[in-house]
Amino acid sequence: MKGFIFEELNGGASCRTYLIVNPRTREALIVDPVLELVPSYLQRLGRDQLRLSLVVDTHTHADHLSGGRELARMTNSVHAGAPQDVVQQPLHEGDVLMLGDLRIEVWETPGHTEDSLVLKMEDRVLTGDTLLIGATGRTDLPTGDAEAEYRSLQRLLSLPEATLVYPSHDYGGRTFSTIGHERLTNPRLRLDYEVFMRLMTSPRSEKPARLEEALAYNTRPRNAREEYVAASEQTPAFF
Template identity: 45%
Template sequence: MVFEQFATGGCQSYLVGCETSRAAVLIDPELSAIDRYLGLAAQQGVQIRYVIDTHTHADHFSAGRELGKALSAPLVMHRSSPAPHADMRLDDGDMLIVGQLRLKALHTPGHTQDSMCLVMEDRVFTGDTLLIGGTGRTDLPTGDPHALYESLFDKVLKLPPQTLVYPAHEYKGRSHSTIGAEMADNPRLQKTDRAAFVEMMQQLNLAAPTHLTEALRTNMTGGKSVAQLLAEAAAKTPFMSLAELNERIGGNSRDMVILDIREREAFEAGHIAGARHLPRGQLELRVNTEFPDPTVRIVTCCELGKISTLAAATLRELGFRRAVALDGGMQSWREAGYPLEM
């Protein structure tokens, strides 16, 4: 069996393949690690047949949709997943066949309504249902401590004690556990009485995950994250360095316009000499009157260099093919000691 485990922060992803057929599945991929998955699959000589999300993640951005499109492989989720872009939906007990491998889905709601575990030979991929030394939280959207109790004690913990446990998250550097070890040592599993377990889960008082609403929005709808939008804009936009722009100021730059897209208060507090002001929110509405010549060279700038990247990409899509973004933004300009005009 081909088996590779990826750690991206606390997120755990798994590439599992059949040595004979070289077919594989990728479980719980994270958006920032797409190139790592593709590189290792190529290195291992396997073809990813299915991309699987064990549940709707609330603490990171799933790469399921992007990888599914790139690989022409179906994105697999549980039947109750809200994601409209899931290509294949599994019911409790359904099985995926990948070469000589068999992966059986167990519907294990509790952390989320669509949570499922994947049982394969000597191991189980538990998503966020069962963690090493813990369990998934139940206070996020569609979470239910009663359902989690049933999923754990009536399903997952009835697997053989020697079954290897591979969760979707692990923050202490451990690679895996076993069902037997978790039953013996996991403090949350010592609450074997339903009422005691539910009370414990309701009193955890955990902090909300970073990017909670954005992660849920993108993972539930297939929409894009802000980081994706910025990365896509940066991929099709050239940049100008701070030093290059500073050298060009005051020179023969009649065909170059510095366009400051911050709000007026920020612009008036200090801007690059000769810059014109056009807030980002008005760009599309005023660009034709402000710039009748589409061949003009436009250098966009904002505070941190992110909104200006989006603006430059928009200008290029509108036909201003010489639009570029200032690398670093006004914060970097000030820190470098370049002059400002009030």
């Protein structure tokens, strides 16, 4: 389907949240929402009278509190993706999400986390924290696996060069890239297997500022009470 609506909702912040809309049916999907920004997402949906059908988390976030469960609750939509024992609808390799006639394919891309997912559309791919602009997701945090990430990245590199890349984080104010551009310029994608493995398994001292808080919140049992938590300063430690 041509002519779908695609927006980044966080105004260029390092955490990226995406809105995908079928304009004919007004069905919407939101990817990787941040808890503190849920009110702004609701305002955006209300502005154009959009019907949110799915909220997807591409992986278990370790640097911010996911707004997926709260947003789904407030809109009577379905929270999908990861963590699989937390969301209402776990997503798996080959699953297809439909917004009317708009098709979104799910890829499993473990590495940054064991539950990492990518959402593939006709001309673009939402890469979560698997492939970033000029970098890749780190693999030294809980459930990370450098070898699995190497394989996932090679799979992404098999996409056509013109495929647009929209990651869930960017710390340089960049909005998107392409597979071809990343293949040519991303330093980590230019490493051979052995060098990549040494780099990605080397100990790192810096951790996301909200690591323990985020993991505790984002892996809570499905029916746990949602509570807003004041935003805190985040550091670019997630890639």
